[in-house]
Amino acid sequence: MVEAVVLREEIEIPEGISVTINDEVTVKGSKGQLSRKFKHSNIIIKEEDGNIVVESHFPKKKDKAMLGTIRSHINNMIIGLTDGFTYNMKIVYAHFPMSVKASGDKVTIDNFLGERHPRTAKIVGSAKVQIKGDEVIVTGISKEDVGQTMANLEQATKIKGRDPRVFQDGIYLVSRE
Template sequence: MVVAAAIKEVIEIPEGVEVIIDKDISIKGPNGQISRNFSYPNVKISKDDNSIVLVTSFPKKKDKSMIGTTKAHLNNMIKGVTDGFTYHMKIVFAHFPMTVKVNKDKINIDNFLGERHPRMANVVGGAKVSVKGDEVTITGVNKEDVGQTMANLEQATKIKGRDPRVFQDGIYLVSKE
């Protein structure tokens, strides 16, 4: 069995992005700022001139996977503060016209399948939701917040007790950017 002495991954920092490494890693860019704590004991994170360096010594299988996971999270954070994340959803209804309204950190879905009580979905973190006609757009710098907000909206319109092949009403993901 051959064990590698160390694994090193390097992430380039693009122009206009500032990275601060303390207990938490803060990444600041033109669209905003994200801060996150990466506390895995065998992964060391440091900063060179214009790159972030991830190193693990005498890695086991879990250490190798954590290097890859940490690298993916950091790449998502950098993409978020430079380009941002946008999810487009579509409101679909056959008979009862549902209305979707945004109130700060809640989304109200009225008249879903003719129900009298409105359904609610939470907006997570710094995600921004806008509704225009039958289009719902969710934007933000944190991929996890945008994705969870989208999932909350999709789950709020989940149909129970009816055949989903017949009753296809709901709010569905169309595209991600």
Template sequence: MLDSGIKKKVEFPEEVEFSLTGSVLEVSGPNGKLSREFDLKGLKLKSEEGIVIVESGSSRRKRRASVGTVISHINNMIQGVTEGFSSELKVVYSHFPISVNVEGDKVKIENFIGEEEPRVAKILGETGVKLDGDKITVSGPDKEDVGQTAANIEQAAQVGGRDSRVFQDGVYIVRRPGK
């Protein structure tokens, strides 16, 4: 039986520019610039006028899945540099008032359940964090950086060693990127 392979195309909007160097794709648009290396065994990326072609010499299930994954990553890059991604978190406390501050590439959560040392969460990449009362908005062009930054903030404010039914204080994700 002959294996014909698989080939899929991604078209880029006019406001988005891209360059493909080997397996590194750089995408730039009105909301920023992203770069990603697609070094997957058995996959090739080619560029033609305004499109990127992702192809595999095999049409087996794993190769089809890899091609679909690369296509999804490229589409997320396009959406990131045109519209961007954002995530919302909510600060909740009942025992001690929590204060949240942004300092450089870190988010400091102070007075969390009465602790003297602030809890710290790292901000990744070009992600921006805005504070508005008890609402935190995390936004940026890279979907993975936005999601990981939101998760870092939520993880930093987890209650440990206490009854979670009583101590529901924390910072919780209420809207994830892309939804």
């Protein structure tokens, strides 16, 4: 069996996006700027002919896996700065009407299952949370920040010690764009 000598992945840089590669990859666009460090000894990241090239010479199994991971992270940075990420969530309650408020870097959930103390969920990084009626919209340019904020909202309303078939109250993901 012959191993590949060089594995190479290319990512096209769209118009309106600029990329600088030093010890970290920085992507700038009209919506803002994202930067991230990638530490892996056998992977080289460089810019070539309007493309970002991620390559590995004499790759081992872990290098092949990291190559795809790094390519996906850089691609998500570019998508975030061109289109952004939006997660639509829905507030669902049957027993006690809960109220949800976003202020600063946290979301406060009052009267969840009739509890006296409010529950809170952290808003991570540059993500923004909008609440319109029974809809919660989480938007941002970083996929990790938007996804973690959405997960924090779901986890804050997780029900323990009750039958989940009866108590389906909570904040749930409906769609992502």
